[in-house]
Amino acid sequence: PEDYPNVSFDQLRFQTLHNQLVAQAKVVQLGHEMLKKKNMGCMIANMTTYPIDCNPVNVIEWQKFDQQARYFLFDMVAKGEYPTYMIKMFEKLKVKLHTNEEEMNILKNNPVDFLTFSYYMTGVVGETTANKVGGNLLSMGKNPFLKANEWGWQIDPQGLRYTLNDLWDRYHLPLFISENGIGWDEKLNDQKTVEDDYRIDYMKEHFIAINDAVEDGVNVFGYTMWGVIDLVSNSSNEMSKRYGIIYVDYDDYHNGTGDRFKKKSFYWFKKFKETLEL
Template sequence: MKFIKDDFLWGGATAASQIEGAYNIDGKSLTLLEMKEFKPLKDRANNHFKITDKSDFLKAIENKEGLHYPKRFGIDFYSRYKEDIALFKEAGMNVYRMSIAWARIYPNGDDQKPNEKGLNFYKNVLNECKEKNIKVMVTMSHFDIPYSIVEKYGGWLNRKTIDLFLKYAETLFTEFCDMVDYWLPFNEINMATWSTETGLGVFESTFKTKNERDSASYQGLHNQFIAQAKVIELGKKLCPSAKFGCMVANITTYSLNCNPINEIENLTRQQKTRWFFYDVVARGKYPTYIKRYFEEENINIQMEKDDVEILEKNVVDFISFSYYMSATVAVEEGEKTAGNLIFGGKNPYLKASEWGWQIDPIGLRITLNELWDRYQKPLFIAENGIGVLETLNDQNTVEDNYRIEYLSEHFKQINEAIKDGVDVFGYTMWTPIDVVSASTNEMSKRYGMIFVDYDDYHNGTGNRFKKKSFDWFQNFMKNKEL
């Protein structure tokens, strides 16, 4: 089968907090994710994207206990970016989705001037991509809010953070406008409602009631919606040739069966966990179903007088999303399985990874069709991949046929969606190279086509080795045969 779209963008995605390391080098400050210690998992298929409470974070600053904080070390991309980008080019990637660490540009969040050493690092990275003829999509905030903003301002619950973020965005536009093709203000913006620590920089342990917690999560999310809209407005003025999108953790679910009560349960679940986020950023307004939910749950969002207009006038140019798995929904909960951000119902027709994420390539085609039919905006698959326990063999490679199968089957469904008439213009796998896992802090949860020689405690050389999937992807990029 031939992939039918010649100008399609193929590449990989990474996050600064999971690859860069150099957490205390050249003026960078700590971020929230770099304050989460490594804890071995007892059950890989039964873990939550959860951090800790504030007391543990305060201990992490000085780390007198000598604990291991994996995201402080990443894969040393800070020192080895030229080597890694050269490998991306060799693999055939023509787009790279990366994030910039806010804490490397404004270490205290409210600094008067940006950190020049941080700016220079990203200039070097972006120049390297430009020289290799690799387009760049930049995520401005990928879960790594500077801890100083958490401590001083209370994270995204404080509208002052919108101003701090806008200043940061203006700096990025001013410095990198000619080097970046696509901009995403936030990664998986719906994380705000799943983990207030990770998504908003607000400690869950501070809330006394569920209503207090829910109200805070939606308030912080609203502030991010406004920040994103203002960033788009500013970006269109400063970088008129660039495109501006959103990024949502897409969680496609099916009713467990055709029982109408399960169908309506799935509909309302999709509205609250999926469509709401797309509706606000792509249509520019809060949908009626979420207003009903807020009223019934006594959730009050504090809005300023211009907020409605700001959202309406600054919708996204394109929609990007992560897609890893699907799940089932039923009123009477049955067997659960893990997934990206949340747990879901087990689907008897699907296989799952070692972490319980159900593998559903056809679900990607369904997702692309649903998004296109609903919004009629260009689509970009910003994350998709499979995490697996892997070790190097005697030939210093990994025979990862399962990854080849995973990618190939998803590529085929993208092709089918294009035949369906869906306007999808690109795909970045998570990830082209092994990284520290966002949710579990493991190096042993490996997603990449490139093996990185570190274990969960960062023992190892850090050297890079091509897996079998690297050669497969390279061949695919030459021939576009599926």
């Protein structure tokens, strides 16, 4: 708009997001036309949460959080129209999207064919939320029933089963887990490897949760881990939060040889892929 320098932050961020959503739907449209297949998806950063307790005030606060921070993007790519809860929020924030009938038709007529999302951890939400933890991208309340890593990353395999069931029941679209893993501060041992049994346990328990979701009736058709090799963590901008099953010899300041070394989890994951035995 002409008054761009004077628009509010909320107006700017939601207008930018709207433009991105229209572009994404246009890609789905073009993909269908060019490939003649229904195989278009859109990866969404998923943040699964629970209410901090059964206090109705906190449950309502959790529900609002889930709608705006989680379901919103899934609703947009799967249903192609702005949900009522976001329209009401736009009214409160005085956000007026610059759009037209053509854009809204593109959104409505080009939903994705499957949902793909990331799953790393869970947290709790409530009006009285305290003891927030970070871990990955978003601060959420600490769950006393879960273990965590050095960054407060709460490990919750059952949360993945819940997430898969929740998304399947809500959208009835095939599901692909495009990111799943855990960051850990690691050092090579004298044998030039890392004894990362904690990562093996993390993957094992999450695979069991996926299998349980499949037994529940959920259509889960794909999985990729994050990541195969160590890399700079986007959430905390450091190399020392290592995700990989292959160690990369660099520190947070890019000191090191860059050489790669297979961790214990590499061999475990290789065997699992070949035998499907946990």
